[in-house]
Amino acid sequence: MKRSSILLAVAGLLVFWQLLAWFIQRPILPSPLVVFLEFFRQFPGPLGEHFLYSFWRVLASLTLSVVFAAPAGLVLGQSKRWDERFAPVIYLLYPIPKVVFVPIVVLFLGINDLSKIVMIFLILFFQVLVLVRDQAAAIRPELIYSVRSLGAGRRALFRFVYLPATLPAILTAVRQSIGTAVAVLYIVELVATEKGLGYYIYLYGSTLFDYSKMYAGILAMSFLGLGLYYTADYLNRRLCPWQFVS
Amino acid sequence: MIELDQVSFSYQRGKELFQDYSWQVKPGEKWAVVGRSGCGKTTLLYLLAGLRFPSSGVVKIGGTRLTRPRPRTGLILQDYGLLPWATVRENVCLGLRMRQFYGPDGRHAPEDEPMMDIQQRATEWIDTLGLSSVVSAYPAQISGGQRQRTAIARTLALNPDLLLMDEPFASLDAATRETLQFLIRNFIQQQNLTMILVTHSIEEAVLMGEKCLVLGKTPNSVPLVIENPGVNRPGYQGTPEFRQVCERLRNLLEASL
Numbered sequence: 001m002k003r004s005s006i007l008l009a010v011a012g013l014l015v016f017w018q019l020l021a022w023f024i025q026r027p028i029l030p031s032p033l034v035v036f037l038e039f040f041r042q043f044p045g046p047l048g049e050h051f052l053y054s055f056w057r058v059l060a061s062l063t064l065s066v067v068f069a070a071p072a073g074l075v076l077g078q079s080k081r082w083d084e085r086f087a088p089v090i091y092l093l094y095p096i097p098k099v100v101f102v103p104i105v106v107l108f109l110g111i112n113d114l115s116k117i118v119m120i121f122l123i124l125f126f127q128v129l130v131l132v133r134d135q136a137a138a139i140r141p142e143l144i145y146s147v148r149s150l151g152a153g154r155r156a157l158f159r160f161v162y163l164p165a166t167l168p169a170i171l172t173a174v175r176q177s178i179g180t181a182v183a184v185l186y187i188v189e190l191v192a193t194e195k196g197l198g199y200y201i202y203l204y205g206s207t208l209f210d211y212s213k214m215y216a217g218i219l220a221m222s223f224l225g226l227g228l229y230y231t232a233d234y235l236n237r238r239l240c241p242w243q244f245v246s
Numbered sequence: 247m248i249e250l251d252q253v254s255f256s257y258q259r260g261k262e263l264f265q266d267y268s269w270q271v272k273p274g275e276k277w278a279v280v281g282r283s284g285c286g287k288t289t290l291l292y293l294l295a296g297l298r299f300p301s302s303g304v305v306k307i308g309g310t311r312l313t314r315p316r317p318r319t320g321l322i323l324q325d326y327g328l329l330p331w332a333t334v335r336e337n338v339c340l341g342l343r344m345r346q347f348y349g350p351d352g353r354h355a356p357e358d359e360p361m362m363d364i365q366q367r368a369t370e371w372i373d374t375l376g377l378s379s380v381v382s383a384y385p386a387q388i389s390g391g392q393r394q395r396t397a398i399a400r401t402l403a404l405n406p407d408l409l410l411m412d413e414p415f416a417s418l419d420a421a422t423r424e425t426l427q428f429l430i431r432n433f434i435q436q437q438n439l440t441m442i443l444v445t446h447s448i449e450e451a452v453l454m455g456e457k458c459l460v461l462g463k464t465p466n467s468v469p470l471v472i473e474n475p476g477v478n479r480p481g482y483q484g485t486p487e488f489r490q491v492c493e494r495l496r497n498l499l500e501a502s503l
Contacts, residue, residue: 142324145295151344152344152354153354156348242330242331242386
């Protein structure tokens with residue numbers, strides 16, 4: 001995508017928002033100008049702090065899920081026997097909307113950061129696992145044979161074959177699940193916390209009825225999602241250039 | 247050089263491909279292995295490469311029993327041997343980097359091979375095989391012939407004394423195939439390498455191998471060999487003798503089914 005077309009899309013959305021605000025004429029939809037001004041006022045202050053809490057939670061769960069799911073996916077993708085054993089389990093667990101486990105996780109892990117991180121982790125884990133497994137299963141045995149014939153042992157195979165072969169799957173999984181991760185972040189931050197963008201949005205939207213602050217929070221949450229998405233996208237292009245040649 | 251002693255092999259849920267199979271190859275010999283698909287050609291090559299192991303019997307190379315791929319054995323496969331995420335240059339460097347990664351430990355790399363400048367050595371082979379115009383391309387961006395040249399460069403850069411090839415020319419067009427056959431033949435001749443070439447083409451077998459091993463109905467238990475002493479004569483392909491050997495090979499193949 002060209003930068004100019006992205007800017008054009010942003011401008012289009014802002015115009016649409018402005019028109020909608022003029023049309024509705026209610027405090028519940030302030031104009032984009034008011035919201036952005038509020039955002040820039042709040043972000044160096046309390047909003048920034050809430051943002052950092054949310055950012056840390058998503059980042060921690062992303063990291064955890066990659067650390068646990070990528071090696072597991074690699075093993076399942078490379079070993080038919082293990083995959084046959086675990087595929088039904090994954091098949092059953094994968095489609096369950098993990099959000100329904102919020103009360104259970106909170107019950108077991110308590111009202112703290114850990115339960116929130118674990119909740120997001122649960123969702124990301126399966127996405128990364130399934131994508132990495134499929135990618136690892138697609139590695140041709142001939143490739144492994146010929147690299148082993150060049151002298152590769154376990155360590156070199158990991159370094160020269162498995163890691164580069166599964167990196168795109170990891171980054172794709174991360175990119176695809178960021179939307180879900182941020183959505184779940186919002187939900188877990190509604191429960192028993194006083195920090196985080198979810199709390200901030202809910203507080204100003206439903207308790208204090210300060211709508212421009214609420215929208216500033218929504219903006220911050222959007223930027224969090226967008227930022228993570230484009231970071232994953234950038235890393236993908238940077239680390240896996242072979243995927244982007246014609 | 248190669249010694250198979252009473253080797254038996256079958257895949258987990260398959261019929262036996264080899265049964266008490268014994269076969270010897272002397273250093274410097276050039277063998278072609280022919281047979282229909284499913285007769286065990288590729289399996290034989292994997293046994294020699296140390297990538298598969300017999301259920302009974304012993305595979306020895308250079309007097310040592312194989313328990314893992316041997317550093318001085320080069321393996322070239324028909325397809326899928328290149329890393330799709332690495333450029334031509336990186337692929338050519340791969341084996342050399344591997345040796346640097348482990349050092350000359352005698353398991354992953356030969357003990358007596360001096361460490362060399364990877365880039366310089368890769369460049370030599372890239373030039374020899376005419377790949378300099380595509381060094382920074384990825385395998386998906388180049389032709390089948392260039393991919394196979396890359397695989398050859400990668401293997402030969404490691405200075406092997408035994409070259410195992412599995413249908414290395416099968417997916418190439420006629421002109422490219424002839425050029426590469428010629429190139430490999432000359433190189434093997436010059437360096438006096440031992441060669442095992444697996445092919446399904448009778449003509450290629452007679453063109454490349456001074457001896458042809460025929461694999462037939464499984465399980466293979468006795469090596470069927472056709473001598474092909476004329477192989478090094480220039481212009482051999484046009485001679486009546488070439489056609490004669492092809493004919494004999496064809497008959498043996500059909501009789502062995």
